[in-house]
Amino acid sequence: MRSTLKQAGLALLAPSLVAASPVAKMAKRDASDYTDNAICAADALMAYYQSGDTGLWGKDLWWQSGNFLSALATLTSLNSDYYSEHNDVFSNTLNTATGYGNYANFLNDYYDDEGWWGNAWLDVYDVTQDQTYLNAAITIYNDIVGGLGTPCGGIWWSKDQTYVAAISNGLYIELAAGIAARVGSDQAGDYLAHAQQGWDWFFSVGLVGSDNMVSDGVDKDNNCAPTGAKFTYNQGVILGAAAELYKATGNQTILEQAAALANASSTAGSSVTDSNGILHDGCDTSDSCDDTAAMFKGPYVRGLRKLQLAYPQDNWKNFLLTNAQSIWNNDLDFTQSDSGSSCLLGEDWAGPYDTADAVTQGAALDALNAALAISQ
Ligand SMILES: *[C@@H]1O[C@H](CO)[C@@H](O)[C@H](O)[C@H]1NC(C)=O
Ligand SMILES: *[C@@H]1O[C@H](CO)[C@@H](O)[C@H](O)[C@H]1NC(C)=O
DSSP: OOOHHHHTTOTTSOHHHHHHOHHHHHOOOOTTOHHHHHHHHHHHHHTTBOTTTTSSBSTTOHHHHHHHHHHHHHHHHHOHHHHHHHTHHHHHHHHHGGGGGGOGGGOOSBHHHHHHHHHHHHHHHHHHOOHHHHHHHHHHHHHHGGGBOOTTSSBOSBTTOOOEEHHHHHHHHHHHHHHHHHSOHHHHHHHHHHHHHHHHHHHHSSOBOTTSOBOSEEETTTTTEEESOOOHHHHHHHHHHHHHHHHHHOOHHHHHHHHHHHHHHHSTTSTTBOTTOOBOOGGGGGTOOOTTGGGTHHHHHHHHHHHHHHSOOHHHHHHHHHHHHHHHHHSEEEEEETTEEEEEEOSOTTSOOOOOOHHHHHHHHHHHHHHHHHTO
């Protein structure tokens, strides 16, 4: 159901009248029409897809494209029409994107890049039930476990072994638990053991502060002390990992540990929200995020969506709906023409709309997906 005209009460008018009507041009769907809003946002993201070329969204957005693949998989799992329209993207990306940088099997020098893709292929597996994608995730996992063995524990950020980052570890834990939850129980043991060890490490090494906020990493040259800023994505990926680990174990303690992190970050006026509870990273307030930081909020809401589905809480639901509605009401460039509507979504979810690109579009789509998923 993608008609905006119906919303405006014009569905019964003859098409010629509708096309001529100035009301139709002004009509903007309600912020809570999550299905149509997510699809309109996804259409604009898909306009960046390099189908016959790199198989990425935008030529040079490598790890971000893993995020966009997750967002597309999620939306197609929630809307069968969208699945029919775009499921060819999954095999096309699997078969062509590795040509970018010669990253065979989606492996490069960065364990976080690998983790985005590994988790994305699990999302694609969920919607297609095609074993090929589960195998792709397992191949990636097998490379990532080679990153274990830092002096602080956990996995390295990259293969040059310079830094121990929260993000690569969060993604690794989510991937290990996610595979454990999807393979047969006879095969799950090793993945599960790695996931649980990774989880316990994450909460004991000092990454999680007494304020329940996740630091960017730990410093191997300074007694593994926490270091770096509080970014939304570090906080969110571990919430998704909790949902996967809970799925694999049924261990309620995992959910409670994650709940403390979700509460601390999603409350209004936290270090990653404004006074209205709208999610932001430091660069958002000055509209100065680069192609990396502009992505971060997407994985946060993706992780909180997964946690909310596993462990529903009113305060997280309100947070996710409030953010999706703020994007729609304050950070949208909407145009309606005879050929359809166009929905461009910007970087600062509190608004005002400035400009959109594949990254701002993809991150915002994660928020609309989350609102759709949790309100179904
Ligand atoms: C449940 O999770 C907690 C936190 O990670 C862990 O300490 C505990 O051992 C787990 N319980 C079981 C039965 O695995
Ligand atoms: C999270 O916040 C909700 C709402 O205030 C509260 O009910 C819940 O106990 C909190 N959970 C944790 C682990 O802090």
